[in-house]
Amino acid sequence: EIVMTQSPATLSVSPGERATLSCRASQSVYSNLAWYQQKPGQAPRLLIYGASTRATGIPARFSGSGSGTEFTLTISSLQSEDFAVYYCQHYNHWPPITFGQGTRLEIK
């Protein structure tokens, strides 16, 4: 099973600033990596797939990068609606499909 590790567990950033979230896979997942956003009381929403492709309707301030075992989600200028929990997920050589434990992005 591929283990996904996200860092940091909690990230405090001010609105308008840049946020950088990390995700590491225990073995290469190539570019088979997705990012999801989850707000309280809501289902997860797909943000990024293929490590760097934005899903339909996702604003350009969200960008993904990386391949192999190291990945990054960057939010270029934080808006109030971006404060949420973010999960990475691999979908290479599955099952199982596994998620990271999440990064909570909070207002500083």
Added chain:
Amino acid sequence: EVQLVESGGVVVQPGGSLRLSCAASGFTFNDFSMHWVRQPPGKGLEWVSLITWDGGSTYYADSVKGRFTISRDNSKNSLYLQLNSLRTEDTALYYCAKGMVRGAPFDFWGQGTLVTVSS
């Protein structure tokens, strides 16, 4: 508009059973793999099970293998999860999710149905 609506979540005793349903609309259901994902209260996401577009192949997380059964009825645009031999650690919000063209990742999710296993 894609919609996924789960139902069937209840409070059940350890060792009990129940069936969850997910009604799909807004897309060609029988073209896509479907998944169940769960989230214990206050915790992260755990993939549970996958069924391919035609129901021909199914896959499970080790934590539920042998106890849960995924199925689908393409004539009714519906996905199901049969949960047997339930344990307290199965308590979670259960989401159904639509896979993208290759089966993953998940581009649409329902709002979830809550399963509570408690005596």
